[in-house]
Each structure stands twice: as structure tokens, then as C-alpha cells.
Amino acid sequence: MATRHIGIVGASPEGTALFYRAIHRHAQRLLPVHQHPVVSLHNERLADYIDAIHQHDWHAVGNLLRRSAEVMARAGADFCVTPDQAVLHGLHLAQAGSPIPWLSTTNLVAAAISGAGQTCVGLIGTKLVTQASSYQTHLGLRGIRVEVPSEFECDALETIIYDELIYGHFKPESQLTVLRVVKSLAGRGCEGVILGCSEAPMVVTAENSPIRVYDAVDILAEGTVRLAASTEPLKQGVI
Secondary structure (H helix, E strand, O other), X not given: OOOOOEEEEEOOHHHHHHHHHHHHHHHHHHOOOOOOOOEEEEEOOHHHHHHHHHOOOHHHHHHHHHXXXXXXXXXXXXXXXXXXXXXXHHHHHHHOOOOOXXXXXXXXXXXXXXXXXXXXXXXXXXXXXXXXXXXXXXXXXXOOEEEOOOHHHHHHHHHHHHHOHHHOOOOHHHHHHHHHHHHHHHHOOOOEEEEOOOOHHHOOOOOXXXXXXXXHHHHHHHHHXXXXXXXXXXXXXXX
């Protein structure tokens, strides 16, 4: 079975590794035996992304993403995708001049929540994710309300993500903090929670969460495999 060549654009090594594994788990489930798609990966320096994000320089983020897309195109990739939620604001800037299309996380997550019939979900991640409009817009158009953590909780999540999770480790008390945030969102009427951070599955799972978990990385991985196996023509831009 011929499948499209997938290009992964990484920023956080830990999040990218989780995404790579998820792609092949879904491939094993969705495709004929041993017919895993070809996958190439490229990343720019994590420090360059973090510096650009902290300076709110989205053109710099877009340039970093596009540089990786150009490498992926030269490697033969048919489309590219990034699992890193904090760089999503740069995605549309990255697609300007990109030689191959990009697959968007937010559309897939919104479709999954809408398909489950839920009307209110929580969102955790960095402040760039929780306090921006990427998920809120896509879900709002489907009639789904998005609740986000309090300012204090957002500060705590920001510290845990940038000081621990992106480096592949976390303190037990940090996991308890994240789970308390999820419990707080459940108490505000959320029927599910979006893990809007590629490393969040390290601390929040279906087993320890009081509400349904929508793992953005896992949803994106499944969508990536389905697109790779599709015979529909690819559109340029952000799919």
C-alpha cells in the first residue's frame, strides 16, 4: 500500500518523540500489517523557538517552521505537521512560501470533540495556547464552549511545562498540580479537557483524569496517518 511521505517539524524533543510513536501506533491500527508510512523529521534549535516565543516574534517562529518544511520537501515529504502546540500561531506564517502543505491540529481536535457531542471542554497548555484564540475559534464555530485555567493556574502550568515537561521529566507535586487544574475545570462544567501541550500526556491520562481527555498529539497523529493513506489531492496552505 503506497502512502504519502510524512514530514514532522519538531520543536520540543519530548513532544516530537511522543508524536512519532503515536503515528506508528495508529499506522499499525489503521494500515495493513507492516505498511507504516515513510516519516522524516527535522527540527531547528529549541532555544531559537523559545526565544522567539517569549519575544512574541511570530514571524521568527514562522521562519523556523518554514525552514524545516523546506528541508522536509527536499527529503521527499508530501506534507508536514508539527505536534508542538506553542508554535501554532506561527503556522499560517510558515505556510506562506512553504513548498508543501501543513496539517492543522486545531481542526482535528475540534472535529473530535464535536463528534463526541460535548458542549463544554477545558484547555490546558502554555499561556500562548490557553489565552489565545486558536482552539476557542474553531470550537466556538461548532457551538462548543472552551474554559481555561485561572491566571494563577496558568502561571503554574507555564512553569511546569517550560521548566520540567519539555525536558522529559516532572516532579510528583507538579503532576498533582496539573491534575488539580483539570479537576477545577471539571468543577466548572467541563465534560472533557484538551491537552494543548505536546508533553501533557506525560502527566494527564485517561486513567487519572476526572473527565474525558482529548490528547491533541494523539488526535493529530491519527489524522496524519489518515491523510498519509488518503488518495484525495492535497491542498496547499494549512489543511
